[in-house]
Amino acid sequence: MLRSEQKPFEEILRYLEGEDKVFIVGCDGCAQASQTGGLPQVLEMKERLEGEGKTVSGYSVVDFLCQKALVASRLRPLEDTIMESDSLLVLCCGIGIQTAAAMVKKPVHPGCNTINLGGSRGEWRGSERCMECGDCLLEYTGGICPLTVCSKGLRNGPCGGASNGKCEVSPEKPCGWELIYARLKETGRLDVLKTFIPPKDWNKMRPRPEMLSTSMWALEQMDESREEGTV
Amino acid sequence: MALKEALDGGKFAVTTEVGPLKGTDISEIMELAEILNGKVDGVNVTDQQSAVMRLGSLATCSILVEKGMDPVFQMTCRDRNRIALQSDLLSASVLGIKNVLVISGDYPTLGDHIDAKDVYDLDSEQLIWTINRMNEGYDLAGNELQGKTDLFVGAVVKPVSDTDESFELQLTMMEKKISVGARFFQTQAVYDVEAFEKFMKQAAQFKVPVLAGVIPLKSAGMARYMNKNVSGVFLPEHMIDDMAKAKDKAATGLEIAAQLMRDLKDLSQGVHIMAIGWEKKVPDILSLANLA
Numbered sequence: 001m002l003r004s005e006q007k008p009f010e011e012i013l014r015y016l017e018g019e020d021k022v023f024i025v026g027c028d029g030c031a032q033a034s035q036t037g038g039l040p041q042v043l044e045m046k047e048r049l050e051g052e053g054k055t056v057s058g059y060s061v062v063d064f065l066c067q068k069a070l071v072a073s074r075l076r077p078l079e080d081t082i083m084e085s086d087s088l089l090v091l092c093c094g095i096g097i098q099t100a101a102a103m104v105k106k107p108v109h110p111g112c113n114t115i116n117l118g119g120s121r122g123e124w125r126g127s128e129r130c131m132e133c134g135d136c137l138l139e140y141t142g143g144i145c146p147l148t149v150c151s152k153g154l155r156n157g158p159c160g161g162a163s164n165g166k167c168e169v170s171p172e173k174p175c176g177w178e179l180i181y182a183r184l185k186e187t188g189r190l191d192v193l194k195t196f197i198p199p200k201d202w203n204k205m206r207p208r209p210e211m212l213s214t215s216m217w218a219l220e221q222m223d224e225s226r227e228e229g230t231v
Numbered sequence: 232m233a234l235k236e237a238l239d240g241g242k243f244a245v246t247t248e249v250g251p252l253k254g255t256d257i258s259e260i261m262e263l264a265e266i267l268n269g270k271v272d273g274v275n276v277t278d279q280q281s282a283v284m285r286l287g288s289l290a291t292c293s294i295l296v297e298k299g300m301d302p303v304f305q306m307t308c309r310d311r312n313r314i315a316l317q318s319d320l321l322s323a324s325v326l327g328i329k330n331v332l333v334i335s336g337d338y339p340t341l342g343d344h345i346d347a348k349d350v351y352d353l354d355s356e357q358l359i360w361t362i363n364r365m366n367e368g369y370d371l372a373g374n375e376l377q378g379k380t381d382l383f384v385g386a387v388v389k390p391v392s393d394t395d396e397s398f399e400l401q402l403t404m405m406e407k408k409i410s411v412g413a414r415f416f417q418t419q420a421v422y423d424v425e426a427f428e429k430f431m432k433q434a435a436q437f438k439v440p441v442l443a444g445v446i447p448l449k450s451a452g453m454a455r456y457m458n459k460n461v462s463g464v465f466l467p468e469h470m471i472d473d474m475a476k477a478k479d480k481a482a483t484g485l486e487i488a489a490q491l492m493r494d495l496k497d498l499s500q501g502v503h504i505m506a507i508g509w510e511k512k513v514p515d516i517l518s519l520a521n522l523a
Contacts, residue, residue, distance in 0.1 A: 158404065
């Protein structure tokens with residue numbers, strides 16, 4: 001899941017300067033859960049924009065705006081309205097905004113900022129975070145990731161900034177390396193701390209080309225048929 | 232005497248530090264160079280201390296070299312990636328700088344450019360390791376250097392901690408830093424000599440010189456502030472009381488610093504004085520401590 005928050009209304013108005021008709025797109029997935037792009041927020045945005053003298057030509061809340069097949073099936077019936085509009089305002093995460101921009105040949109304005117979850121992955125989230133660094137160090141750190149648990153992402157050990165077990169960056173945050181130390185001590189593995197972790201190959205953290213595409217059959221079919229229409 | 236020679240020769244070494252200002256005015260640095268020249272074995276130049284943007288450590292160290300001094304080039308891992316770090320190490324060598332002190336660096340949000348991107352491409356241990364590779368004639372990518380560096384590498388350690396985990400971790404990190412090439416250590420300011428002694432009993436096994444940190448107190452308020460806010464600084468209550476009661480705060484602060492240095496003389500291989508605005512008084516502190 002991605003978390004989002006709506007951009008300040010003044011910023012959205014700046015994006016819409018010189019435009020009259022705007023079509024609003026929301027998302028019933030994460031943006032609905034974040035209360036930034038579900039139906040109530042789309043209707044609220046419609047009212048606020050109309051209050052500023054804009055014409056809202058229409059709106060649509062797609063189940064999952066990240067899913068191109070769903071986006072196409074929802075927006076195609078509205079194609080005429082969309083193409084008559086000056087632009088689209090999308091209330092969703094960065095993925096949904098990019099999907100809409102890729103699917104519709106109209107200017108697309110982002111209505112939300114996507115919030116960094118610090119590498120939150122997995123279906124049932126706890127406090128553990130993974131940056132997908134491509135070169136897992138958990139063997140040496142008691143199963144606690146130093147890249148995500150330490151504010152500076154230090155690989156070999158702590159800096160000197162902690163006070164009372166708290167991080168210098170934020171007093172609410174525990175020093176990640178003290179957590180790692182406690183875990184290693186508890187499991188009798190303090191010796192692994194002496195292992196020198198050499199400089200990291202950050203290339204491994206970049207997504208591989210094949211990870212940047214998808215093999216979903218529905219998407220491929222949609223991509224093929226896309227040339228025919230405008231949405 | 233130069234720092235490395237002092238430590239190698241078993242002399243009780245004295246170093247201090249200067250912090251460049253924000254701007255191009257170097258008159259204060261020039262004045263301090265005059266005052267400190269010949270009085271100490273090495274002068275650290277801080278690297279964007281507290282994450283506040285200032286004149287660079289490299290340029291300032293170069294000025295000190297020209298003055299015939301032996302600067303210690305402080306380098307944080309916060310602002311430069313491995314390409315810039317290695318390049319600056321080559322530059323330092325060419326400019327006649329002989330010592331480098333490696334630190335992680337305060338996080339940008341503690342400084343005056345809180346929206347800056349932090350780097351930490353290398354961490355302290357990796358930077359120490361990198362410098363030693365460069366001393367052997369190779370860069371991090373394995374390329375041979377045309378002219379290798381010959382840098383004396385120091386690191387930092389926090390001798391007094393508030394948690395057992397932190398204390399034990401600091402010793403482990405010290406050992407790890409030595410294993411990748413740290414040749415001397417500077418510590419956070421020490422006020423609790425007994426606690427420092429406890430640390431040195433453990434650290435002595437590593438047989439690497441330790442310069443104990445000394446910060447002269449200016450007021451009871453400063454003492455209380457550091458006690459509360461500065462990681463690894465622990466002041467005994469009686470010291471804060473002495474400062475509060477003192478009529479001449481400056482004299483009392485200098486005397487406490489001198490007494491600490493006399494006490495530390497038997498425990499460490501030297502002292503590192505962080506005068507924080509009182510750099511001009513360093514020769515006086517040394518006289519008081521019988522180290523001049």
